Amino acid sequence: MSSRLIDSSVQAFASLPGIGKKTAMRLTLHLLNAGPETAERFAESVLQMRRNIRFCAECHNVSDGERCSICESPRRNRSLVCVVENIRDLMAIENTGQFNGLYHVLGGVISPLDGIGPQQLHVDSLLRRAATGEIKEVLMALNPNIEGDTTVFFLGKQLRPFDVQITGIARGVSFGGELEYADEMTLGRSIVARTPIPQEH
Amino acid sequence: MSSRLIDSSVQAFASLPGIGKKTAMRLTLHLLNAGPETAERFAESVLQMRRNIRFCAECHNVSDGERCSICESPRRNRSLVCVVENIRDLMAIENTGQFNGLYHVLGGVISPLDGIGPQQLHVDSLLRRAATGEIKEVLMALNPNIEGDTTVFFLGKQLRPFDVQITGIARGVSFGGELEYADEMTLGRSIVARTPIPQEH
Numbered sequence: 001m002s003s004r005l006i007d008s009s010v011q012a013f014a015s016l017p018g019i020g021k022k023t024a025m026r027l028t029l030h031l032l033n034a035g036p037e038t039a040e041r042f043a044e045s046v047l048q049m050r051r052n053i054r055f056c057a058e059c060h061n062v063s064d065g066e067r068c069s070i071c072e073s074p075r076r077n078r079s080l081v082c083v084v085e086n087i088r089d090l091m092a093i094e095n096t097g098q099f100n101g102l103y104h105v106l107g108g109v110i111s112p113l114d115g116i117g118p119q120q121l122h123v124d125s126l127l128r129r130a131a132t133g134e135i136k137e138v139l140m141a142l143n144p145n146i147e148g149d150t151t152v153f154f155l156g157k158q159l160r161p162f163d164v165q166i167t168g169i170a171r172g173v174s175f176g177g178e179l180e181y182a183d184e185m186t187l188g189r190s191i192v193a194r195t196p197i198p199q200e201h
Numbered sequence: 202m203s204s205r206l207i208d209s210s211v212q213a214f215a216s217l218p219g220i221g222k223k224t225a226m227r228l229t230l231h232l233l234n235a236g237p238e239t240a241e242r243f244a245e246s247v248l249q250m251r252r253n254i255r256f257c258a259e260c261h262n263v264s265d266g267e268r269c270s271i272c273e274s275p276r277r278n279r280s281l282v283c284v285v286e287n288i289r290d291l292m293a294i295e296n297t298g299q300f301n302g303l304y305h306v307l308g309g310v311i312s313p314l315d316g317i318g319p320q321q322l323h324v325d326s327l328l329r330r331a332a333t334g335e336i337k338e339v340l341m342a343l344n345p346n347i348e349g350d351t352t353v354f355f356l357g358k359q360l361r362p363f364d365v366q367i368t369g370i371a372r373g374v375s376f377g378g379e380l381e382y383a384d385e386m387t388l389g390r391s392i393v394a395r396t397p398i399p400q401e402h
Contacts, residue, residue, distance in 0.1 A: 003263045003265050005249060005250040006250060006263055008249065009246050009247050009250035012242065012243045016228050016231060016232075017228070017231050023219065025292070030217060031216050031247060031250070032254060032263065032288075032347055036251055037249035039248065039250075040248070041213065042213045043245075044242040045210050046210050046211070046213060046229075046232060046243065047241070048206060048210075049210035049232070049233070049240075050233065050237055050241070051205055063204055064206055068204070072324045080305065085232060088226075091226070121270070153324070169386065177381045186251055
């Protein structure tokens with residue numbers, strides 16, 4: 001290419017996940033053509049985010065201040081805490097609009113193969129929250145795999161001294177999912193864990 | 202969302218062409234998780250590019266200096282100039298590795314409906330280059346539509362006083378393209394402009 005400056009910007013975009021060389025060039029040329037203030041505003045938003053972002057002292061969610069807007073909200077049910085692996089999962093649950101409690105972001109799951117034990121996760125702060133007696137229910141919203149199940153088992157044991165109910169999110173065939181395409185594990189569990197259908201009288 | 206800083210970064214990414222809200226969130230969380238220096242380097246590359254980029258005084262290609270690396274190269278054929286609409290087209294041709302001449306970036310094509318006349322394009326500088334007598338051939342690599350054809354016609358007339366040959370890129374059925382899926386115009390022209398196939402003797 002004829003410009004190292006362009007090359008450098010293309011490489012910066014292409015280093016982001018899911019962005020290839022061609023897309024990176026398209027984005028670079030967009031910022032080049034769009035007038036200087038567009039690129040300045042773009043870079044400024046990214047820098048401000050990275051430099052000033054904080055993590056909630058209570059639940060470890062991203063936050064603009066000491067505590068996140070969810071923990072600060074007077075409208076949330078403070079006796080129900082949903083344990084999630086990361087902020088992406090928190091956002092996915094928050095986007096459903098179906099959860100009115102607080103969260104606790106673990107920052108990962110127990111995975112001995114990756115060298116991640118309870119010490120690397122936000123477990124102590126969860127136990128401190130449980131120790132206040134404010135929490136009545138902890139909803140474990142971790143992924144259904146070995147690491148997730150191990151973590152749920154570990155956290156359940158740690159939470160035993162406190163008077164909290166441990167729950168898990170419902171597993172089953174997706175809404176709109178076809179039975180014949182559901183995997184055997186999901187379909188099998190959805191039959192074992194069948195739910196009553198209300199009948200009209 | 203729980204953070205205006207995150208929102209602002211997501212909006213910045215989502216304002217780029219072809220980036221939706223979900224991708225913008227994924228990119229933002231990537232930069233958030235990747236350590237501060239990654240976001241700093243990313244934003245710096247974009248800012249450096251936009252702040253310091255220049256346009257070649259000769260061909261209007263993007264450049265790190267007064268003249269671009271193509272115009273500066275002693276290995277290029279200076280008697281052949283390829284006229285392109287924009288830098289993307291220049292890069293597409295450069296990537297083929299089949300063109301060894303110089304370029305001239307018009308910065309658009311004549312389009313009365315969009316209020317773009319020859320005054321808005323880099324026509325004068327092309328005529329000045331032709332006036333030096335160094336150029337023997339001008340290859341018009343504009344898109345085959347009304348605006349492109351109008352521009353080729355206009356430039357041809359303007360270049361008449363100078364002793365340069367005007368050529369156009371070959372049109373026809375793509376390599377690997379199936380005849381039955383080629384549009385009628387392309388297929389029709391490719392028959393009218395048929396080329397001899399060398400025979401073995």
